[in-house]
Amino acid sequence: MDDSTLHPLLQSLDEDQRAVAQQLRGPVCVIAGPGSGKTRVISHRIAYGVSTGVYDPAKVLAVTYTNKAAAELRTRMRQLGVLAVSVRTFHAAALSQLQFFWPQLTGAQAPRLAPSKLGLLREVSEQLKLKLDTEQLLAVQSKAEFYRYTLSEPNESNFQIDAKLSLEQFLNFLDSYQAMKRERKLVDWEDAVALATGMFRSEPQLLEQFRQQYRFFTVDEYQDISPLQQALLETWLDDREELCVVGDPRQTIYSFAGANPEFLLGFSERFPAANVFELNRNYRSSIEIVDYANRILGPDQVAQRPLSSRPKFVEYSNSLSESQAIAARISNLIRDGGEPGEMAVLVRSNHQIDTLETELVEKGIAIQVRGAGRFFAKPEVVQAMQALRALLVSDSNKPTFASVSDVLRSLGWKQQGSGETWENLNWFLTVLDELGGNPSIQDYIRELQERERSGHEPAKNAVTLATIHSTKGLEWRYVFVAGVSDSVFPPSRSGEAQLPEERRLFFVAVTRAQELLEVSFTADRGRSVLLGNHS
Numbered sequence: 267m268d269d270s271t272l273h274p275l276l277q278s279l280d281e282d283q284r285a286v287a288q289q290l291r292g293p294v295c296v297i298a299g300p301g302s303g304k305t306r307v308i309s310h311r312i313a314y315g316v317s318t319g320v321y322d323p324a325k326v327l328a329v330t331y332t333n334k335a336a337a338e339l340r341t342r343m344r345q346l347g348v349l350a351v352s353v354r355t356f357h358a359a360a361l362s363q364l365q366f367f368w369p370q371l372t373g374a375q376a377p378r379l380a381p382s383k384l385g386l387l388r389e390v391s392e393q394l395k396l397k398l399d400t401e402q403l404l405a406v407q408s409k410a411e412f413y414r415y416t417l418s419e420p421n422e423s424n425f426q427i428d429a430k431l432s433l434e435q436f437l438n439f440l441d442s443y444q445a446m447k448r449e450r451k452l453v454d455w456e457d458a459v460a461l462a463t464g465m466f467r468s469e470p471q472l473l474e475q476f477r478q479q480y481r482f483f484t485v486d487e488y489q490d491i492s493p494l495q496q497a498l499l500e501t502w503l504d505d506r507e508e509l510c511v512v513g514d515p516r517q518t519i520y521s522f523a524g525a526n527p528e529f530l531l532g533f534s535e536r537f538p539a540a541n542v543f544e545l546n547r548n549y550r551s552s553i554e555i556v557d558y559a560n561r562i563l564g565p566d567q568v569a570q571r572p573l574s575s576r577p578k579f580v581e582y583s584n585s586l587s588e589s590q591a592i593a594a595r596i597s598n599l600i601r602d603g604g605e606p607g608e609m610a611v612l613v614r615s616n617h618q619i620d621t622l623e624t625e626l627v628e629k630g631i632a633i634q635v636r637g638a639g640r641f642f643a644k645p646e647v648v649q650a651m652q653a654l655r656a657l658l659v660s661d662s663n664k665p666t667f668a669s670v671s672d673v674l675r676s677l678g679w680k681q682q683g684s685g686e687t688w689e690n691l692n693w694f695l696t697v698l699d700e701l702g703g704n705p706s707i708q709d710y711i712r713e714l715q716e717r718e719r720s721g722h723e724p725a726k727n728a729v730t731l732a733t734i735h736s737t738k739g740l741e742w743r744y745v746f747v748a749g750v751s752d753s754v755f756p757p758s759r760s761g762e763a764q765l766p767e768e769r770r771l772f773f774v775a776v777t778r779a780q781e782l783l784e785v786s787f788t789a790d791r792g793r794s795v796l797l798g799n800h801s
Contacts, residue, residue: 273314276314278310279306279310280303280547283545285543286543289311290315292482293507294511295511295541295543296544297515297544298514299514299567301550305338305342305486308328311484312484316348316351322481326481326483327502328354328485329359329485330485331486331490331738332487332739337700338739340353340700355720357459357716358713360462361458364458364461367476370472378658381651383407384400384407387407389446394442396435396439402430406439409436415495415523416492416494417494420433463497466501466502467501473501477502477506480502481506481508484509484511485512489518507537511530513530519767519774548567549570550777551569552574554576555780556777559776562769562773562776563769571780575781577785581793582789583788584788585618588786589621589624589625593625595784596629597631606729607726607728607730608744609730610737610746611729611730613747613755614757614771618754622731626729632728634723634725634726634728634730636730636736641690642723644690649677650673650674650677650694658711666710669707674694679692690724694714697710697714697717734771734774734775737774737775740778742779744779744781745778746786747785748786750785750796750797751787751793752787752791753791755768755794755796756796765795785797
């Protein structure tokens with residue numbers, strides 16, 4: 267078909283993408299590989315549906331796994347001239363619904379979102395006279411979230427934790443945590459999903475009201491959905507089939523957080539009439555990188571970019587020499603004109619970042635540690651978050667933009683400024699712009715809290731240091747995957763059962779690279795089993 271005869275929203279899509287965009291009625295399942303343009307497809311499919319009159323934009327709900335993905339999809343929709351579509355994460359959607367319907371149900375305000383789950387856990391620890399450090403509290407948090415997301419109960423056969431707690435102590439800890447939230451009328455993000463599900467299932471009139479509002483659903487990163495989130499989705503749908511899911515089973519890397527790819531893989535069984543599409547053209551990575559990724563998990567991807575450089579595999583004597591060499595390589599790339607923001611060093615675990623950070627900082631290279639929550643721990647950001655939350659209980663009739671500007675000015679922000687503190691405060695206005703300029707104060711605060719939860723920090727022109735789990739959906743021109751050594755990646759605690767997921771994690775790391783990929787390991791530990799004979 268001559269592209270000039272196509273609808274303008276379809277002309278920029280390839281043949282496979284176009285087929286998805288034109289299938290406007292559900293159920294639809296899209297298996298989308300790395301770099302295949304899934305965000306483009308989702309945005310164009312919705313925009314095409316709105317343009318052709320099949321969708322009322324106000325009746326479309328698009329749900330993503332991460333806040334960054336939601337922000338990107340919102341931006342794409344605005345660029346395509348579609349403004350009324352709701353784009354949220356599962357957590358933010360559930361909290362929004364809870365806050366809207368709870369007063370109708372109870373006559374009282376909905377419980378507030380806890381400002382800091384870790385802070386509450388620390389209070390519980392002190393209350394129970396348990397001496398748990400931050401790392402141990404994070405282990406408790408992670409394990410508690412796993413049980414909530416998988417709709418399972420802790421017992422002797424499934425309980426194991428990196429904290430000095432027995433099963434009985436852990437259960438007592440959870441009971442005290444829940445009691446503290448109830449006493450303070452607080453909820454956490456898992457509560458929001460669970461309460462929204464329970465509310466709709468027990469109150470048919472509220473559910474009917476919701477179903478009048480939303481008719482068409484899109485779910486991104488569907489391979490990462492948990493049983494808890496799936497329960498909410500099924501409640502939204504009931505017997506309706508206007509659902510489009512997009513995902514890639516090869517990128518399931520959050521099983522530890524309750525993700526279950528069976529919902530994606532079994533989609534056609536639940537919806538026998540489903541149209542299933544595959545997007546396997548990789549527009550992100552060079553031919554050689556795609557070829558290597560296909561040897562890890564494939565061979566499904568078809569590279570669309572020209573040749574660049576072959577993936578490089580390097581052995582160093584130990585982790586210190588590895589970090590020093592990577593820092594030197596990055597320094598040379600920057601000297602030769604490469605932008606720091608185009609570079610990333612990816613590792614399996616947080617503890618590997620410290621040495622890399624030290625070496626890069628010593629060379630005067632700007633860095634950004636992704637997913638560590640450092641931005642939200644900065645004093646001016648903490649102050650701003652606290653002051654902005656206070657707007658929820660104020661009686662001001664000012665527009666949200668004016669109220670936010672007043673708060674930021676009280677903290678020293680000016681119209682024109684520079685420096686890190688100014689940039690950090692200015693980020694709050696950037697978020698406001700991304701939401702269209704003047705959302706309700708409730709929607710704005712919810713967005714800020716969701717960004718804090720998901721670690722969606724502002725991007726800088728700096729070299730990214732990150733664990734692979736925090737890089738889903740991201741890409742860089744130059745990628746170094748460090749520490750692919752025995753007992754490091756996979757970690758020594760991993761057994762045979764975890765090996766497939768570790769291989770998928772390695773696949774995700776490799777497919778973040780556009781043009782240059784360097785994989786390194788150390789002689790003192792030996793090569794990881796993940797490298798096999800591929801290199």
